[in-house]
Amino acid sequence: MVTAVTNLGRSGLSDWLVQRVTALVLLAYTLFIVGVVFFGPQLGFAEWKALFTQTWVRIFSMAAILSIAANAWIVLWSLTTDYLTERLMGAKATPLRLLAQAFIAIVLFTYVVWGIQILWGNHG
């Protein structure tokens, strides 16, 4: 058994499952947005705003944002542990990998908080 502490769920199985479930959420959200933009009534600022004042749309959007964050973390964690390794780069790989992972984590955390602000913030 190989150990890892930086992956999302500590287990390969949970990461695998989360990746698939979040992909389904993102598929559903993409279909929803495509449907609204291309097949719904004429969209203006008022209609767009009305759509996003509904709680279920906000929850659905938040689920999509969290799904992006989780999915992206799993994929980018995989990438960093594929290419930024001691086997390929020597001793500098571990600090570089942790730095890259910290950067990715900060970006994803920012997206989530920003998403909350956009969806529930006071826009006047």
Next chain:
Amino acid sequence: MLQVSLYRYNPETDNTPYMQEVQLDTGGKDLMVLDVLELLKGSDPSLTFRRSCREGVCGSDGLNINGKNGLACITPVSEAMKGGNKLILRPLPGLPVIRDLIVDMGQFYKQYEKVRPFLINDTPAPAIERLQSPEERAKLDGLYECILCACCSTACPSFWWNPDRFIGPSGLLQAYRFLVDSRDTATEERLADLDDPFSVFRCHGIQNCVNVCPKGLNPTRAIGHIRNMLLKRAS
């Protein structure tokens, strides 16, 4: 005349590996790649490669032939070149080269060892043998035929990047062969050993392994079965 491009490397005399261009008169015949190597070795005895049974059973002569892994003894030159004009022979990718076409298989065998490729049964041994129904035995088809030639694992990018942590398609095919064997009682321990982010889950299902397996086996499917067993166990 057959144009052959050969990967050559002798660590005692060469600083770096190089490709050697040679020509061979095949007399217009469609030879197997191993025959070509034998003929070339006739004129240059320093050319080094592994071989044994010459009929696709022992798994010794796995090579990268015109970019695709396969067994030299059962790959016809015409099939390898697919209308091209040159036969290009390199060692299996991803493993350290010892000399010319010979690679160090240590890492590959280490992963094989990890899956404990033997029956474990903690019940008292019967007087004659442990019986299996024809249906139980049928589950081993498509698994037991693996000859450990390493064509699949060395075609797998996940194995290239993490040969020390990802078991690889060959090892996982073997792991499933013992997980599904009705005579084995260590299923739980075997699954527990595999339940981490690397051993199984570095497989991203690109199926290079299926594409190159000279025995026509499907490691990706076996890995899917292991994943389902892990999921069943944990949910």
